[in-house]
Amino acid sequence: xxxxxxxxxxxxxxxANVALPSxxxxxxxxxxxxxxxxxxxxxxxxxxLLPCGALGEIYGPRRVxxxxxxxxxxxxxxxxxxxxxxxxxxxxxxxGLGGGAIMALAAMNLRxxxxxxxxxxxxxxNAMTIAISSAAGxxxxxxxxxxxxxxxxxxxxxxxxxxxxxCGGILGNLDGVRRPLNLRALLANTAMxxxxxxxxxxxxxxxxxxxxxxxxxxxCLVLLLRLExxxxxxxxxxxxxxxxxxxxxxxxxxxCFTGQMLAYVALPFYLQHTMGxxxxxxxxxxxxxxxxxxxxxxxxxxxxxxxxxxxxxxAGGGLLALGLLLAALLPADEAALGFLVGTTLA
Numbered sequence: 001x002x003x004x005x006x007x008x009x010x011x012x013x014x015x016a017n018v019a020l021p022s023x024x025x026x027x028x029x030x031x032x033x034x035x036x037x038x039x040x041x042x043x044x045x046x047x048x049l050l051p052c053g054a055l056g057e058i059y060g061p062r063r064v065x066x067x068x069x070x071x072x073x074x075x076x077x078x079x080x081x082x083x084x085x086x087x088x089x090x091x092x093x094x095x096g097l098g099g100g101a102i103m104a105l106a107a108m109n110l111r112x113x114x115x116x117x118x119x120x121x122x123x124x125x126n127a128m129t130i131a132i133s134s135a136a137g138x139x140x141x142x143x144x145x146x147x148x149x150x151x152x153x154x155x156x157x158x159x160x161x162x163x164x165x166x167c168g169g170i171l172g173n174l175d176g177v178r179r180p181l182n183l184r185a186l187l188a189n190t191a192m193x194x195x196x197x198x199x200x201x202x203x204x205x206x207x208x209x210x211x212x213x214x215x216x217x218x219x220c221l222v223l224l225l226r227l228e229x230x231x232x233x234x235x236x237x238x239x240x241x242x243x244x245x246x247x248x249x250x251x252x253x254x255x256c257f258t259g260q261m262l263a264y265v266a267l268p269f270y271l272q273h274t275m276g277x278x279x280x281x282x283x284x285x286x287x288x289x290x291x292x293x294x295x296x297x298x299x300x301x302x303x304x305x306x307x308x309x310x311x312x313x314x315a316g317g318g319l320l321a322l323g324l325l326l327a328a329l330l331p332a333d334e335a336a337l338g339f340l341v342g343t344t345l346a
Contacts, residue, residue, distance in 0.1 A: 009099040014137025048100025054235040068101025073161035079154035107311035
């Protein structure tokens with residue numbers, strides 16, 4: 001049930017891209033404006049992650065998780081019924097808030113839903129589920145659009161989301177620790193992400209405005225950390241960040257995922273413009289990455305129950321760096337083989 005909820009969230013983050021031309025034609029919108037159908041969802045997920053984690057500790061992870069699922073389902077219905085682009089963007093933002101709650105609380109619920117000795121295995125299945133959903137997103141969208149209009153991309157969430165709500169009763173009814181939520185920190189967190197996204201959007205067309213907004217987002221981050229330092233119920237775990245091991249793990253995760261996402265954005269352009277591949281062939285080559293994750297994730301999860309996780313993480317980071325290096329430096333006459341090896345290692 002927890003894995004199904006993650007499938008819904010990850011799929012909805014991937015399937016909308018394929019439908020943007022259809023959405024633009026159906027709603028009479030400019031193609032460049034439809035990008036907000038994707039961006040609003042991603043922004044809302046980011047905005048919701050930290051506050052929902054704190055809310056889960058205050059009111060109980062099961063309760064907040066199910067509220068997030070309910071919001072996701074209702075917002076999916078609103079997406080399917082949207083008659084204009086602003087309405088669809090607003091519904092996608094609400095859907096992203098529900099998705100952020102699901103992603104924040106799924107891991108917390110998983111910790112209490114499975115035996116401690118099997119936690120590493122289930123974390124591996126969790127990573128595999130996300131990888132499969134990411135890889136399948138464009139194919140699922142194409143299959144649905146081949147037989148139905150774009151609203152059905154969101155309508156299919158309704159029965160699946162209802163199933164998650166019904167099955168939510170099997171989760172342990174864990175009570176939270178009732179404490180006041182730091183509303184000023186919540187506002188600073190929200191403003192930080194909104195200002196950063198807006199600044200990144202404007203940095204090329206209006207550099208001064210974009211840079212100002214990004215600088216304002218950094219100030220919001222500083223304010224957030226100051227507010228959280230002595231908070232009774234922080235949304236940012238500043239006490240954990242004070243631990244060297246946790247801090248290093250966070251920095252390593254940010255570095256790895258930044259490299260991965262930058263490569264994922266740049267590689268399609270490289271494959272098509274430099275290597276002359278067709279879009280269909282590009283898609284096949286790009287699948288090497290998530291398919292390798294699907295194979296390795298459950299194995300890594302089992303190994304995490306037996307081997308020191310620091311060694312596994314170091315090996316994973318090293319392979320990621322090696323794979324990206326091979327993909328970047330491969331010669332043109334050995335491009336295909338080198339790219340496959342590089343991205344599979346990554």
